[in-house]
Amino acid sequence: MTDDKVKRRLTTVLCADVYGYSRLMEADETGTLETLRRYRAAIARLVERHDGRIVNTWGDAVIAEFASVVEAVQCAVEIQQEISSQASDASQANPMRFRIGINLGDVMVDGSDIYGDGVNIASRLQELADPGGVVISSSVYDQVHNKLAVGFDCLGQRPMKNIAPLTSYRLTLGGQVSGQVGGQAAGPGSFPFEERATPSERARAPRMDDRRVPSSPTNVVSDWLARLPRPVAAALTVSAFLILINLFTSNRIWFHWPVAAILFGVVLRMVLGPRPQSGSRPER
Numbered sequence: 001m002t003d004d005k006v007k008r009r010l011t012t013v014l015c016a017d018v019y020g021y022s023r024l025m026e027a028d029e030t031g032t033l034e035t036l037r038r039y040r041a042a043i044a045r046l047v048e049r050h051d052g053r054i055v056n057t058w059g060d061a062v063i064a065e066f067a068s069v070v071e072a073v074q075c076a077v078e079i080q081q082e083i084s085s086q087a088s089d090a091s092q093a094n095p096m097r098f099r100i101g102i103n104l105g106d107v108m109v110d111g112s113d114i115y116g117d118g119v120n121i122a123s124r125l126q127e128l129a130d131p132g133g134v135v136i137s138s139s140v141y142d143q144v145h146n147k148l149a150v151g152f153d154c155l156g157q158r159p160m161k162n163i164a165p166l167t168s169y170r171l172t173l174g175g176q177v178s179g180q181v182g183g184q185a186a187g188p189g190s191f192p193f194e195e196r197a198t199p200s201e202r203a204r205a206p207r208m209d210d211r212r213v214p215s216s217p218t219n220v221v222s223d224w225l226a227r228l229p230r231p232v233a234a235a236l237t238v239s240a241f242l243i244l245i246n247l248f249t250s251n252r253i254w255f256h257w258p259v260a261a262i263l264f265g266v267v268l269r270m271v272l273g274p275r276p277q278s279g280s281r282p283e284r
Contacts, residue, residue, distance in 0.1 A: 053065060056113065153169060
């Protein structure tokens with residue numbers, strides 16, 4: 001009975017699948033198969049670099065598993081970069097693009113194969129990805145969101161065939177990948193993703209108008225004048241200039257007369273105000 005017990009383990013599953021494979025085969029069987037073989041060789045090389053292993057390559061799909069969640073996501077990013085680079089170099093009319101899904105979950109182990117929801121979820125996440133894109137489960141996001149120089153776009157709970165809805169995230173990079181990915185500088189033109197942030201990242205990121213400029217005497221005075229009525233602010237500004245001119249150009253105090261006249265005129269204007277025309281009705 002002990003020998004028949006199903007072995008299980010927690011692992012990170014990466015599922016990659018060619019987008020529009022049937023259409024590509026219909027257009028050019030020989031060329032499509034040759035391209036698929038070339039890309040599979042590149043994927044296998046990258047999986048090995050990130051300490052993963054290829055589990056299966058049925059049809060046009062590739063299933064791989066990783067002991068490290070971070071390495072799995074880094075590998076997915078580099079796979080899309082490599083395929084994008086090769087496609088741009090070949091200048092193909094119908095380039096082959098992969099969709100990738102990654103899930104961290106419990107799987108059943110049978111020899112070198114793995115089965116169970118952990119694998120099925122990765123496959124369903126792949127179906128949610130854009131061509132050339134990567135979608136990860138919330139269990140993967142929890143492990144990598146603060147460890148990688150990529151963005152994450154929350155997709156919410158999307159319905160998936162034969163799988164209970166779960167929250168998923170799309171990796172988001174602009175037209176150019178910035179920072180370090182997998183210990184290497186990322187190159188341009190890697191992902192056709194829109195540059196969007198998750199709600200939590202937008203909440204954490206300070207907005208431009210939230211970044212306070214350090215206060216200075218000049219800023220304080222400017223803000224204070226801006227809150228005053230315009231005639232008062234203008235009168236105080238002119239009065240300040242007259243005082244400075246007097247202090248720096250003469251030993252005799254004379255500024256009080258013009259300043260007093262200016263301030264008196266402002267006070268009269270503020271007190272009296274514009275008189276309404278006769279017969280006019282005030283606005284409501």
